[in-house]
Amino acid sequence: MTNSPEATDRAAWIGQLARAKPDRLRALFPTLPPYEVLRPAEIGTVMVQGRAGGTGAPFNLGEVTVTRCALRLTTGEVGHGHVQGRDKDHATRAAILDALLQTDQSSALRAAVLAPLAADETAHRAGRAAKAAATKVEFFTLVRGEDK
Amino acid sequence: MYVAVKGGERAIDAAHAWLAEERRGDRGIAALSVAQIRTQLTLAVNRVMAEGSLYDPDLAALAIKQARGDLIEAVFLIRAYRTTLPRFGASIPVDTARMAVIRRVSATFKDLPGGQILGPTFDYTHRLLDFALMAEGDAPLPQKEAPTTGDAPSAHIPHVMEFLNRDDLIETEAPIDATPPDLTREPMELPAARALRLQALARGDEGFVLSMAYSTQRGYGRTHAFVGELRIGMVAVQMHIPELGFAIDIGEVELTECETVNQFKGSKTVPPQFTRGYGLIFGQSERKAISMSLCDRALRWRELGEDNIGAPAQDEEFVLMHADNVQATGFLEHIKLPHYVDFQSELELIRRLRSEAIAAREAAE
Numbered sequence: 001m002t003n004s005p006e007a008t009d010r011a012a013w014i015g016q017l018a019r020a021k022p023d024r025l026r027a028l029f030p031t032l033p034p035y036e037v038l039r040p041a042e043i044g045t046v047m048v049q050g051r052a053g054g055t056g057a058p059f060n061l062g063e064v065t066v067t068r069c070a071l072r073l074t075t076g077e078v079g080h081g082h083v084q085g086r087d088k089d090h091a092t093r094a095a096i097l098d099a100l101l102q103t104d105q106s107s108a109l110r111a112a113v114l115a116p117l118a119a120d121e122t123a124h125r126a127g128r129a130a131k132a133a134a135t136k137v138e139f140f141t142l143v144r145g146e147d148k
Numbered sequence: 149m150y151v152a153v154k155g156g157e158r159a160i161d162a163a164h165a166w167l168a169e170e171r172r173g174d175r176g177i178a179a180l181s182v183a184q185i186r187t188q189l190t191l192a193v194n195r196v197m198a199e200g201s202l203y204d205p206d207l208a209a210l211a212i213k214q215a216r217g218d219l220i221e222a223v224f225l226i227r228a229y230r231t232t233l234p235r236f237g238a239s240i241p242v243d244t245a246r247m248a249v250i251r252r253v254s255a256t257f258k259d260l261p262g263g264q265i266l267g268p269t270f271d272y273t274h275r276l277l278d279f280a281l282m283a284e285g286d287a288p289l290p291q292k293e294a295p296t297t298g299d300a301p302s303a304h305i306p307h308v309m310e311f312l313n314r315d316d317l318i319e320t321e322a323p324i325d326a327t328p329p330d331l332t333r334e335p336m337e338l339p340a341a342r343a344l345r346l347q348a349l350a351r352g353d354e355g356f357v358l359s360m361a362y363s364t365q366r367g368y369g370r371t372h373a374f375v376g377e378l379r380i381g382m383v384a385v386q387m388h389i390p391e392l393g394f395a396i397d398i399g400e401v402e403l404t405e406c407e408t409v410n411q412f413k414g415s416k417t418v419p420p421q422f423t424r425g426y427g428l429i430f431g432q433s434e435r436k437a438i439s440m441s442l443c444d445r446a447l448r449w450r451e452l453g454e455d456n457i458g459a460p461a462q463d464e465e466f467v468l469m470h471a472d473n474v475q476a477t478g479f480l481e482h483i484k485l486p487h488y489v490d491f492q493s494e495l496e497l498i499r500r501l502r503s504e505a506i507a508a509r510e511a512a513e
Contacts, residue, residue, distance in 0.1 A: 059344075084385065137264050
């Protein structure tokens with residue numbers, strides 16, 4: 001399944017907003033514009049699937065808590081929020097930003113919100129990866145007595 | 149059969165009040181916060197999420213606190229909470245090849261592309277109590293230093309199995325897109341598909357799954373398992389959203405994955421190949437992931453055309469029906485509830501049997 005470039009771009013920002021720490025998102029984007037609720041924020045679950053052997057037939061691994069909502073700005077754009085966890089404020093803020101990123105405020109919000117979130121994430125991942133790299137080992141097999 | 153009883157309301161209230169007091173413990177000592185449990189007793193939180201079958205570290209930490217550290221009670225609380233939530237749907241199957249690995253080891257290949265990464269492991273520790281942890285104050289922060297060995301792990305670390313796959317040395321796991329059965333929705337039917345077995349093992353009790361796996365190593369259904377690869381890391385959870393018409397990331401979960409390489413299977417037409425067992429667990433839990441993959445492999449005897457030697461780990465009904473610690477606890481502990489009527493009839497029976505036996509003995513004398 002290949003998406004249009006617009007869909008790929010939108011999926012990327014929705015994902016960035018979903019993965020954001022709720023507190024950080026609130027700090028970066030504290031004031032919400034007026035909006036109309038289409039689907040009130042609700043908490044539920046999503047069944048996470050894995051694949052047998054990593055690549056084979058899917059199986060149900062277990063659920064994850066998810067909060068979702070849908071809303072419309074007064075200018076008409078519709079935003080969706082689907083975020084892991086039970087934070088309704090996070091889902092609402094993500095949905096509003098999803099809607100605003102479809103407007104002419106897009107480039108300002110990319111710089112003010114998405115860029116810092118991406119930078120946080122990159123720094124966090126790089127930190128974990130560097131720690132992991134420091135534990136990389138080379139194992140050497142020793143000659144055993146019987147291998148003459 | 150237990151019976152309904154009434155009364156004792158005041159005693160029950162008093163018992164629960166005392167429970168709350170005991171949970172809090174000595175008020176001279178600071179109360180434990182849920183955030184402390186979540187961030188410092190992470191592996192307990194992971195176990196409750198895995199067996200509770202719900203990934204939510206805050207809720208798992210709360211359950212541990214409420215259950216006074218009784219992890220099975222905490223799993224029970226999580227399972228009960230889960231039933232109150234609507235399900236929005238299923239994720240796209242997670243792509244563990246794209247895991248941001250913090251640990252990745254192979255017992256079969258010492259030089260593997262991407263390298264062996266130990267991660268934050270208990271392995272190679274001396275298992276000596278560290279009394280420094282008992283002393284007040286925080287451990288010093290580690291010195292920030294650049295990693296000494298080469299490059300950081302890349303975003304895509306191929307599975308070890310791919311290398312064996314290339315030479316047809318191991319059975320392939322073809323990507324099929326069937327909707328898997330779900331034991332939380334329909335009662336488990338036997339014989340179970342592998343997908344259902346994997347679900348039951350993933351949420352099964354760690355101790356039970358460990359013991360079953362251990363029994364195969366000791367000879368009860370031996371499958372000669374090697375850990376082909378064990379990896380731990382964060383994986384994106386993606387879901388297709390119908391309103392949007394495309395898939396999005398909804399978050400990330402930490403997973404432990406184990407793939408075992410096991411002894412051969414072949415036929416007149418297919419030359420012998422290694423076979424596979426698979427384990428995937430929420431959180432960091434390699435004991436459970438390895439155990440799951442050994443049990444998965446043992447239960448595959450039928451589809452691989454192996455003999456059932458009557459080993460417990462090969463007995464699907466035995467393994468799947470006894471792996472769930474909430475079910476097991478419920479049935480086990482219900483015998484402490486009022487069984488007065490049942491017991492009354494047993495009492496009458498034993499009195500009659502005894503009086504008959506005594507009468508018969510006296511008649512004989």
